[in-house]
Amino acid sequence: MGWETAHAPRQAELDACVTCGLCLPQCPTFRLTGSEAASPRGRLAAMAAVASGVATVDDRFEQIMGLCLQCRACEPVCPSVVPFGRAMEGARAEIAAQRPGSGRRVRALLLGRGLGSRQAIRLVTFFAALSQRLQLHRLPLRLVARITGLRRIPFTGGSHIGEARPAAAPRVGTVALLAGCVQDAWFGAVNEAALELLTAAGYDVTVPAAQTCCGALAAHDGAVADAERLASVNVDAFAGFDQVVATAAGCSAHLAGYGEWTSGGDEMAGRVADVTVVVARAIADGRLPALPARHAKVAMQDPCHLRHAQRVTAEPRQIVIAAGYEPVEIDDTGMCCGAAGVYMLAQPDTSDELGRRKAAQVRAVEASLVASANPGCEMQLRANLGSGYDIRHPIEIYAEALRGEST
Numbered sequence: 001m002g003w004e005t006a007h008a009p010r011q012a013e014l015d016a017c018v019t020c021g022l023c024l025p026q027c028p029t030f031r032l033t034g035s036e037a038a039s040p041r042g043r044l045a046a047m048a049a050v051a052s053g054v055a056t057v058d059d060r061f062e063q064i065m066g067l068c069l070q071c072r073a074c075e076p077v078c079p080s081v082v083p084f085g086r087a088m089e090g091a092r093a094e095i096a097a098q099r100p101g102s103g104r105r106v107r108a109l110l111l112g113r114g115l116g117s118r119q120a121i122r123l124v125t126f127f128a129a130l131s132q133r134l135q136l137h138r139l140p141l142r143l144v145a146r147i148t149g150l151r152r153i154p155f156t157g158g159s160h161i162g163e164a165r166p167a168a169a170p171r172v173g174t175v176a177l178l179a180g181c182v183q184d185a186w187f188g189a190v191n192e193a194a195l196e197l198l199t200a201a202g203y204d205v206t207v208p209a210a211q212t213c214c215g216a217l218a219a220h221d222g223a224v225a226d227a228e229r230l231a232s233v234n235v236d237a238f239a240g241f242d243q244v245v246a247t248a249a250g251c252s253a254h255l256a257g258y259g260e261w262t263s264g265g266d267e268m269a270g271r272v273a274d275v276t277v278v279v280a281r282a283i284a285d286g287r288l289p290a291l292p293a294r295h296a297k298v299a300m301q302d303p304c305h306l307r308h309a310q311r312v313t314a315e316p317r318q319i320v321i322a323a324g325y326e327p328v329e330i331d332d333t334g335m336c337c338g339a340a341g342v343y344m345l346a347q348p349d350t351s352d353e354l355g356r357r358k359a360a361q362v363r364a365v366e367a368s369l370v371a372s373a374n375p376g377c378e379m380q381l382r383a384n385l386g387s388g389y390d391i392r393h394p395i396e397i398y399a400e401a402l403r404g405e406s407t
C-alpha cells in the first residue's frame with residue numbers, strides 16, 4: 001500500500017542510512033530495551049519496508065514508531081546525516097492518515113485546535129490552577145499526577161501577547177517573540193526575562209498579537225493539516241522582523257523546520273533563533289554584562305531539541321557563567337528526560353523510567369539549582385526531583401541575577 005501523504009518518509013532519507021549502527025548507543029529506547037525495533041536503524045528499516053511494499057502501516061508499525069521520543073539524539077552521530085526527525089514526522093503523518101482512530105482525532109483536536117486557541121488555553125489554565133490549589137495531584141491518577149511538575153500558575157495565566165517594548169540600549173535590531181501556547185500562560189516568567197534581556201541588549205521586541213502555537217506537538221503527532229495551518233499563521237505574524245525568537249527549545253527547533261510545513265517557512269526559518277543563542281551572543285558582544293562569580297553550582301540539563309536538534313550546548317552554559325554560577329554537567333550523552341511533549345502521556349512507563357534516570361543524574365551532582373531551557377523538561381525534572389530543587393530557564397537564572405534577586 002505504501003505511503004499516502006506528501007509528508008511521508010522520503011526515499012532519499014531512507015536510502016541515506018548505511019546501517020552502521022552508530023546511532024544505537026545514543027537512542028534512549030534502544031538503551032532501555034536492547035531491541036533493534038526500538039532503535040533508529042530499526043525504525044528506518046520499518047519505514048523502508050513500508051516504502052517498498054513489503055510491509056504495511058499496521059499495528060506493529062504504529063507500535064515501533066510510537067515508542068520513539070522524537071528526541072533526535074540519533075542525528076548528531078549519524079555519518080550519513082539521516083534527517084531522522086523529519087522522517088519520523090513523516091511516519092507519524094502516515095499513521096494518522098492511514099489509521100485515523102477516534103483517539104487520534106481527539107488528539108489532533110487538542111494539539112491542533114486546542115493549543116492554537118487562546119480561549120482554550122485560558123480554560124485549561126484555570127482548571128490546572130484549580131487542580132494545584134485543591135492538590136489533586138495527590139489522587140492516584142497518573143494523568144493528574146503530571147501537574148506536580150508545573151510551577152504554581154495563576155488562574156488567569158500570564159500574558160505578554162500584543163506587547164511591544166523598545167530597545168533600552170543602542171538599537172541593534174528587531175525581534176518578534178514567540179509567546180508559545182502554554183509557555184506564556186504557565187511559564188510567563190521566562191518570557192518576561194526574555195523581554196527584559198532582549199530590550200537591554202538593544203532589540204525592539206514585539207510579541208505579535210496575530211501569532212499562534214508553533215505547531216510542534218501537532219507535527220510530532222502526525223496532525224498535518226493543523227501543523228500546516230499553525231505554521232502559515234505564524235509566517236504571516238512574524239513577517240518583517242529581523243529575528244524570530246522562542247523561549248522554549250521545542251518551539252525554536254520546530255520554527256527552524258518551518259520550510260516543511262508552509263510556503264515562506266524557509267525564509268522565516270532563516271531568521272529563527274532560540275533565546276539562549278541571542279542572549280549568549282549579547283553577553284559575548286558586551287551588550288549584556290557578566291556578573292562576578294558567586295561559587296554556586298547549577299546542574300545543566302540539555303533539552304533534546306536544543307542539544308540534538310539545534311546543536312546548541314555552549315550558549316546556556318555561557319549564560320549561567322555570566323550569571324555568576326558554575327555550570328555542572330549531569331550527562332555527557334544528553335539522554336532524553338522522557339518528557340517529549342505528549343509522550344509523557346502516551347508512553348507513561350518509558351517516560352517515567354527516563355524521568356527517574358534524569359533525576360538520579362541531577363541528584364548525583366549535588367546542585368539544588370537546575371537549568372533547563374524547555375518547559376516539558378522542566379516539568380519532568382520537577383515531578384521526578386521533588387522538593388529541594390529549583391528548576392529555571394538559563395535566561396531566568398541570569399535575569400534574576402541581574403535584578404539582584406538570586407539567593
Ligand code: SF4
Nearest residue numbers: 027068069071072074
Ligand atoms: S529520535 Fe530519539 S528515540 Fe527516536 S530513534 Fe532517534 S534517538 Fe531513538
Ligand code: SF4
Nearest residue numbers: 017018020021023078
Ligand atoms: S547512524 Fe545513521 S547511517 Fe548509521 S544506522 Fe544510524 S541512521 Fe543509519
